[in-house]
Amino acid sequence: MALKDKYIVRLTTAQRQELERVAATGKRAAATSMRARLLLKADVAGDGWTDDRIAAALDISAGTVARIRKKFVQQGLSAAVQRKRPSGRQYRKLDGAQEAQLAALACSSPPEGQARWTMKLLADKLVELEVVAWIDPATVYRTLKKTPSSRG
Numbered sequence: 001m002a003l004k005d006k007y008i009v010r011l012t013t014a015q016r017q018e019l020e021r022v023a024a025t026g027k028r029a030a031a032t033s034m035r036a037r038l039l040l041k042a043d044v045a046g047d048g049w050t051d052d053r054i055a056a057a058l059d060i061s062a063g064t065v066a067r068i069r070k071k072f073v074q075q076g077l078s079a080a081v082q083r084k085r086p087s088g089r090q091y092r093k094l095d096g097a098q099e100a101q102l103a104a105l106a107c108s109s110p111p112e113g114q115a116r117w118t119m120k121l122l123a124d125k126l127v128e129l130e131v132v133a134w135i136d137p138a139t140v141y142r143t144l145k146k147t148p149s150s151r152g
Contacts, residue, residue, distance in 0.1 A: 006051070006066075007073040009042040015077050016043065022081065034058055035081045038068055093139045094132065101131050102140065103147050 011019065022028060022036040038058060041049045042065070049057070051065040058065075072080035094102065105125055110117045119137035126132050126140070 007069040008044055009039055009069055009072055010045065011039065011043040016040065016046065018077070019081070029083065031083055032081055034060070035068055038065060039072060039077075039080060042069055093135065094143055098126075098131050099143055099147060101129070102126060102143055105129075106144055 019036040019040050023033050023040060026033075038054055038060075041047045041054045041057065042051075051062045051069070054060075054065045055062040068080050102122065106117055106122060111121065111125075114121065119140045122140045122144075123135045123137045126135055
């Protein structure tokens with residue numbers, strides 16, 4: 001990667017002091033202090049190391065160094081140092097009362113003409129009973145799988 005293609009890290013005195021403090025104290029996550037050390041090494045006014053040299057020194061990939069440089073230049077110091085919180089949190093599809101209704105339904109006798117409940121039949125019945133607006137049979141399966149039950 002040519003120098004003109006790189007994102008050049010230029011730290012202010014205040015930013016440098018903040019990063020030195022973050023890198024020196026052991027009260028933060030390892031990734032946070034590693035990113036602080038990375039930016040200190042990448043600063044053109046300071047060490048001005050290349051991506052490959054930083055990667056070797058910190059035992060990370062050169063791509064990681066390039067991404068953190070880019071994030072610093074485009075979004076600022078805090079975005080480059082702090083880890084982004086996961087945004088893909090999966091919320092429960094059924095609450096406790098709905099799970100109880102599902103378990104009771106699964107333990108009841110199956111509909112006319114059926115030998116036993118299938119996941120699709122259970123999902124359709126939950127919608128019919130207006131327990132939920134819509135539910136996937138796989139969700140029914142996962143919920144029943146984690147529900148401890150005893151048929152004895």
